[in-house]
Amino acid sequence: MTSTRNAPAGTLPRDDSTRVVLRPRYEGSNICTWIGFKHVNYLVEEAVLDHLRQRGFPAGELYERYGICTDITEIDTRMWTAYHIDDVAVATVRQAEGPGQELRFVVEMIADRGKPVRTVTAKVGVTLRKDVRGFPAEPVPAELAALVVDRIGTPQEPVAASGDDVIAQLTENRNAFGWSWRVPYPYCHFTERLQMSGYLRLMEEAVDLFLADRGVSIHTLLSEQNWIPVVPSSSITMLDEVGMEEEIHTVFTVENVFKRLTYTARMDCYVRRDGVLRKTATGTITHGYAVIENRRDWSQVDFDDRLHGALLGDGATS
Missing domain, CATH: 3.10.129.10 (Hotdog Thioesterase)
Incomplete structure (x- = not known):
């Protein structure tokens, strides 16, 4: 070389x-x-x-x-x-x-x-x-x-959590969705560690599961309104290493709904080590929505009451 x-x-x-x-x-x-x-x-x-x-x-x-x-x-x-x-x-x-x-x-x-x-x-x-x-x-x-x-990275400060229901504790009183999953081998590289592309897949899955949980799944809005989510920006930062087959607790939190144009959510990932939770990655993603006009073109639309309320997490319509 x-x-x-x-x-x-x-x-x-x-x-x-x-x-x-x-x-x-x-x-x-x-x-x-x-x-x-x-x-x-x-x-x-x-x-x-x-x-x-x-x-x-x-x-x-x-x-x-x-x-x-x-x-x-x-x-x-x-x-x-x-x-x-x-x-x-x-x-x-x-x-x-x-x-x-x-x-x-x-x-x-x-x-x-x-x-x-x-x-x-x-x-x-x-x-x-x-x-x-x-x-x-x-x-x-x-x-x-x-x-x-x-x-x-560096080991992060421990996050308070006790018992088995980690997700319930991490999402309590927050406009958030979470789930736990085992890191599979195809998401890793250099033999043993979760790589950035794995986190990108995880973020995409977090959006998909969050929207389905709120009753506005990607398939639902596609089939009923011809709407699709579009992404103007995203970011992910690794804070610590994660190994193959470790269990990651992922929390997807809506931080901001800007008028009825875009929403920004944060993804935080945690692992339990030595009896405590430590954050391993954090990132954000911003979404708008667009209507499909033909096989090549789309145009942005405002959130309707159903989508807006789902994103706010409280059924609000304004």
Whole structure:
């Protein structure tokens, strides 16, 4: 492996950006031909990994030779316009300044609509985590030595909870929905840890389950009103590591309903360790709603009384 620049320890080359052409995955085309927020974030992930590859630090080689795991630990994405399945996404990535040992990047994406149109802007944090499974490894490259950590995040302060009904305690007196689930192997990487794409799947599932619990499931509004949820922004930050087959307690809390246009909810994830709950991740997602006009176009609509009341959690109609 060779670096593209001679950089001091703890830094990567910052004097130029990289560019990569990507296409959305077919799996993400759930409603008509539009790409959901999760797969938009997958494009952001791929752009950052390609940036590291072009800078001389491909994730595969970092792991296989040096025992370094490349973990995306923070992703904050703004979606300005929708991607369609056959679109070409042109992503530009540059490194940004940031505190601590986490690498930070800014991603800007455009699509061709007869002229370049801004589609996505994102801020991404990457942690280089030492693999501790015991296999031999070469010395870490000097440019990266000060960036490698033994563990992602830091153990969080314990959250008070007793007994078996953790979800009831975490959601009590809050406009929230929660459930517990076991981390499956396909949501993990580097053999044992939950990865960012797993949290993105979890956030998508949290929205789906929350809406169904409130009587306004995605299928219900699609079949009755031709409405779909649309996402202008989302963010997730890992606070601590989670291992395969650990049980995560997930709480989805509506924090703000802005007029009848959008609502913002927070997702918090906890695990029980040594008899106490500790938060492992937090994130937010903002939704509006749109009516499908034809196979390609949609337009935003105001929340009606049923949806507005469901989001408020009290049956309110104004």
